[in-house]
Amino acid sequence: MATWVSILVPTLVYGAQSIEDGPAIESSYIRYFHEQHDSELSYADALENIKTQGQHSQSDILNFGLGSAPVWISFELHNAKATALRYLQIENSWLDKISVFFLHQGQLVQQTETGDSLPYDAQRSNRFFSFPHEFMQGATTVLIRIESDDPQVLPLFLYTPQEFTDRQVESGYTYGIIYGFLIALLIYNALLFFSLKSRRYLYYSFYLTSFIFLNAAYTGHGYQWLWSDWPQVQNTIIPVLMIMFALSGLVFASMFLALPSRFPRLDKSFNIFSFVLAVCLILFLLLDNLLCLLYTAFIGVVPFAVLMIIAGSVACFQGVKEAPYFLGAAVFAVISAVITAFTVSGLVEYNSLGFHAVEYGILLEAVLFALALAYQFRISQDEKVLAQRLADRDQLTGLYNRRGFNKLMKPIFSNAIRNNRNLCLMILDIDYFKKINDEHGHAHGDIVLLDLARALSKELRAGDLVARWGGEEFLLLLPETKHAEAIAIAERLVTTFSNHEVTTNQHTTQYTVSIGISELKRGNANFSDLLGSADHYLYQAKENGRNRVCYRVD
Known part of the structure; x- marks a missing residue:
């Protein structure tokens, strides 16, 4: 929604970035301050607070982590030419409430309210939060208020119409390949389960399914395509799917490595951790405590990573033939998941590679797990052939029985x-x-x-x-x-x-x-x-x- 008003407010004096300088909003032009949880400021008061209390960003990408207080950020963009259309985009898909104000020469000219606490707006052009604006000649102050319990990661970019279209096309091709590969792999393993009746393929299918939905929620495709009319689902879906991803991964690992029979004590650790995760998931959903649910999901990534790598390492050490494939897949997937979790939670410096690490890691993991399952199947068939051959042979002499x-x-x-x-x-x-x-x-x-x-x-x-x-x-x-x-x-x-x-x-x-x-x-x-x-x-x-x-x- 866009509103045009004519209220005069003070202009900022900490420099302006040209709208021709490229898509990234440079950190040296950004100032911010945190609002108290119990009082929402007007944009005029927020501007005054930014001038008196605001801090310069120390990073090109603002990242305030989990459960942060509402934050106001501001920067100035300068247009030296005639009026020009640009798209301001926050490349994050899970922020609850966003208010964006455009002020030209101290005068409010456009205001937009959005966020995933509202039903997905058909006017939204993509999975991110995009704000088209006709920049008039001179300086325009951009003021943004963010309120969200989710990690407040704020990658800010300013695109020309052509750059905006190219970004959409590039993203479409990239995720078309990612989802196409994962869905094809999911269908393949589901068919293997129905034909071979081996539960390892069923559990791997569950594991892939949980990641596909998690990635769709994480990237914003889920809200755009699947549950666009249910903001209450969008509000909790990411931590829920993170926990489901961990649980399905532990179940698959236990089945694939035969932990109950080979390593019962390790399997007991898997079961205890899975039980704790499941209880926390159910408890915090019933209590409607999103922040605790988020902390459970992000903190739970660490022991999940440790258990998966320990299981693969122990199996390798004990000579399980297919274990090296599992260990390699677990290392890539788990480390990438931890990197992404730490990046979006604000525990490490934001960068694009860290933000998308889980996607790269899961693709490599999917390939390695597919190879592991194929190798395990070959071992199983070889063992069946050997058992059949031994069944036809006398154990002492090696002659036919x-x-x-x-x-x-x-x-x-x-x-x-x-x-x-x-x-x-x-x-x-x-x-x-x-x-x-x-x-x-x-x-x-x-x-x-x-x-x-x-x-x-x-x-x-x-x-x-x-x-x-x-x-x-x-x-x-x-x-x-x-x-x-x-x-x-x-x-x-x-x-x-x-x-x-x-x-x-x-x-x-x-x-x-x-x-x-x-x-x-x-x-x-x-x-x-x-x-x-x-x-x-x-x-x-x-x-x-x-x-x-x-x-x-x-």
Whole structure:
């Protein structure tokens, strides 16, 4: 809203900045003073107080921190030419009440009231607080009153119409890229959750969602697009979302690093801090105490940062494979969040990099967390493959067990039947193996079994399938092998093991084997029959004195 009046007030005498000098309002031209909380001054009284009590700004960007008293600031702008349109812009989106006065040669010519305690005004041209003004020739005094419990960060800029438009376009492209990337990443992880049913993707989606809304609130896009008719939401949304961001980050970290099972004491610290944050959030919302809520949000950033970095560091130290990605992401995101929190709260000197640090940090963090999740998924898949492979293998010898043998045998057996191919099966048993265990112990018996498994793997041909069938029994499936060829192989194995010794530190053992052979025929066209036939001939070999091969004689 704009009002034109003709009240004369004193002019200021501390110098004027030309409206042609560039967009930044130089600190050397700015004076300010703080108003008492219990009395709102008129602009004329404020000007007088600035002349008598005002202080020069020591920084190019005024920053009065959290819960500061209302502040009046003033500066003069000089126009040496004809009337010129300029846009005065406060590049901050969360100030509660703003009153701006333009005085030309001591005469009030325009007054505007705005702030996010009011519904978003459709006349506002963007997410910041902008004040277009036709500067007449000569000096114009600009007087601004700011009242807000939120951090009073006041980046002041004066733009020409073209600069103002360029600033809008640049901002639109920048945040289009940022939000586009984050929303695409959010959708991707949500889809991964629905397809893989892994909760780590769900919690990361919550974490991304909380940051997207936090950033939208922080930059002013949320008030501009999402809750423009609810100033009461805008009044509390930033600290609420800061706390939600921290809570969702802690939950994601706990799930991603498996803290409950790996590091239960650290997980307990996460839970205690999360509980305290949640209680403070609910309590101060119920009490409608915005200042305490703000302090909780800004102070809570520090332990959140510490816990995230500690969790990543501990996991790295303990050898968690995906932890380096998490630690790198946490370091970038958390440090950037702390820098931004300290910058807007007035704890450190304001600069544009610090103000936007959280946006840069979260983009890098999002990339690293995405890589971490992908790496964790790959590890999980590798572990599943390894577990499946181990499930198919005998733990002692490394040969296939019954499950692995049956899985590989079925297509070989089916192909032999379907295409009328040669196939033979052997059952090999160590003679008097119980006696070896009884005399030398089971540890020595295991060495004998391992020695036999290695020898079989070395002696058999590519394509042959060998498995430990149980105890001291081994199964050998020989595809594309005629009966006579299988007999020759079996005889060679018996000879090899009858001249073979196993030596340990305490014992030397010479063992022999017995082998039964069966051949695939029309009469035994299922594997059970083939196995039963081989077992029958193994029994004959043992009955006939062991250390021999038995088979069907035509």
